[in-house]
Amino acid sequence: MRPAPDAPALNRRTLLRIGGMAALTAGTALAAGTAAPARAGTAGTAARTGPRPADWKALGRGLEGRLIRPGDAAYDTARRLFDPAYDGVRPAGVAYCENPSDVAECVNFARRLDVPLAVRSGGHSYAGWSTRTGLIVDVSPMRAVSHRSGRATVGAGAKLIDVYDRLAAQGVSIPAGSCPTVGVSGLALGGGIGVVARKYGLTCDVMESVQIVTADGRLLACDADHHPDLFWASRGGGGGNLGVAVSFGFRTHPAREVTVFFLQWPWRRAVKAVQAWQAWAPSVPDELWSTLHLSREGGTQVQVAGVYLGGRADCERLLDRLADRIGATSSSSVRRVSYRQAMMIMAGCSNLSVSQCHQGGSLPGRTADGRLPRDRFSAKSHLAYRPIPEAGARTLVAEVDRPGSHSVLLDALGGAVGRVRPDATAFPHRAALYSVQYYAHRTGATAWTRRAHAAMRPHFGDHAYVNYVDPELKGWRSAYYGANAGRLARVKAAYDPGRLFRLPQGV
Incomplete structure (x- = not known):
């Protein structure tokens, strides 16, 4: 096996895009249904349209x-998102909320x-919908992670890399994604496709409880x-x-x-690799x-990467079955590592603390x-x-082979994901074999x-993943939510009848 050169310390998309084998070679709780108390200076004041400077000062106090x-x-x-494309948005205020009462x-x-x-x-909202010109409620300060008796309690602002690290110290983990600075809240609420999903399900599948501040406070x-x-x-x-x-309350699994x-x-071998x-x-x-990555980043590349929850010999036997169908590899590396290190590798952080x-x-x-670093990109999805x-x-x-700086990531589903009924959670795509993400940088x-x-729509249809939100997507209700869209709309009407939480693609 021929090892690849050391990978830079970047996110998972970059890790896979350049060939990530380097790592292998080297808050306050309130009772259900009660109101979170609003403090002096805001709640209780006579209603009017638009805040004055004094109102903002009172909110801060x-x-x-x-x-x-x-x-x-x-x-x-404070106002910037992960994607610099939205740097032109200037919110009137960014509130870093320490607890649920701040959110209320x-x-x-x-x-x-x-x-x-x-x-x-x-x-990390692909469409930039975690910012706007009004008030940003940032839950990053609520990032505590704890574990007891097979259950993790995770603050909504915890970043995935911290969730993995803190739970691994307790010998457990939850199924989640690979981008290290993604917040657990956005991931879980949209479903949560991740690197051990086939064994343990989506992030939302192990969610046992969630605390939410609703539109009425x-x-x-x-x-x-x-x-x-x-x-x-x-x-x-x-x-x-x-x-x-x-x-959130999540059911955990052992992190061996x-x-x-x-x-x-x-x-x-790219066409044969996709088919196989x-x-x-x-x-x-x-x-x-596993994930299949077709990229054109400084040259074309075909790569399959992944995680096996078992020993190296068994993993290699399974990989040999794939290689027999595609042909001889140009390079390969397989290594046994700790669960925590595996998550660091998938995050593109193998050379970092x-x-x-x-x-x-x-x-x-x-x-x-x-x-x-931050990353300016364009993305779309299929399932x-x-x-x-x-x-x-x-x-x-052929699309990947076009001039530019872009890639396609195919992430395997099936397994535990597919054994959940499509209507058991709001995530409907239980029968999907894999997700598809089109991801591009720079000019064009x-x-x-x-x-x-558009070229792949005749082959994949109109299914899409809401966590790869696409502001240009037509028929997005059906694409994201399938037959669950109607029930979602009824829940929205019950808990936010005034539509305080408004998104361009809001249910």
């Missing part, structure tokens, strides 16, 4: 957290004074027995639709040693999750020694309900994602 406004030294950092204070302020509201956990503790409709909708219904999640692998083939991988990946034992695997800065969610024919594979490969990125997505 009423928060235990920090309200940052235009003119403040931290404002330019902000919600009551926005409702009473008719201030546009956006909710932010990690700031109440903090509701939701589970299968309390506010069950809101609990159902919170498992796949999309972040920012129904309220502000502040805390695992096997991580990276295989590469020459580009001439899509037949192999959803059908192998649940313990094996956990603290460095953040964006830099002093605001909540950042670290003083954080090294991760594949059936294998695409050879013609579809050729079309996909938007044009490429549009073209590639």
Whole structure:
């Protein structure tokens, strides 16, 4: 096996895009249904349209957290999302909420004074919908992670890298994604496709409870027995639709040693790789999750990477079955590592400490020694309900082969994901074999994602993943939610009849 050069410390998309084998070679709880108390200066004042400067000052005094406004030294950092494309948006205020009462204070302020509201956990919304010109409710300060008796309690602002790190110290984990600075809230509320999903399900599948501040300022503790409709909708219904999640209860699984692998083939094998991988990946034992990556980033590349919840020898036997169908690899690496290290590898942080695997800065969610860059990109998605024919594979490969800086990521589903009924949670795509993400950078990125997505629509259909939200998507209700869209709309009407939480693609 020929090892790849060391990978830089970047996110998972970049890790896979350049060939990530380097790592292998080297808050406050209130009772259900009670109102979260609003503090002095906001709730209870006579209603009017639009806040005055005095209202903003009163909001700031009423928060235990920090309200940052235009003119403040931290404002330019506080207002920015992960994607610099949205740097032109200038919110009137960014509230870093320390607890559910801070969130309720902000919600009551926005409702009473008719201030546009956006909710932010990690700031990774593909469409930039975790910012707007009004008030940003940032839950990053609520990031505590604890574990007891097989259950994790996770603050809505916790970043995935911190969730993995803190739970691994207790010998457990939850199924989640790989991008290290994504907030757990956005991931879980939209479903949560991740690197051990085939064995343990989506993030929303292990969600046992969620605390949400609703549009009327109440903090509701939701589970299968309390506010069950809101609990159902919170498992796949999309972040920012129904309220502000502040805390989650998740069922955990043991975090033992695992096997991580990276295989590469020459580009001439790309069509055969798509055909072979899509037949192999959803059908192998649940313990094996993989992603097929076709990229054109400084050259074309075919790569399969993944995690196997078992030993190296068994993993290699399964990988040999794939290689027999595609042909000889140009490079490959398979190694047994700790669960925590595997998550660092998948995050693109194998050469960094956990603290460095953040964006830099002093605001909540950042670290003083954080090294991760922001990323300007364009993205779209599909979900594949059936294998695409050879013609579809050729079309996909041809689109990746076009000039530019772009990639396609196919993430395996099936296994535990597919054994849940489509209507058991708001996430409907239980029969999908894999997810598809079109991801592009630099000049021509938007044009490429549009073209590639349109070219593959005849083969994949109109299914899409709400966590890869696409503002250009037509028929998005059906694409994201399928037959669950009607029930979601009824839950929305019950808990937010005035539509305080408004998104361009809001249920």
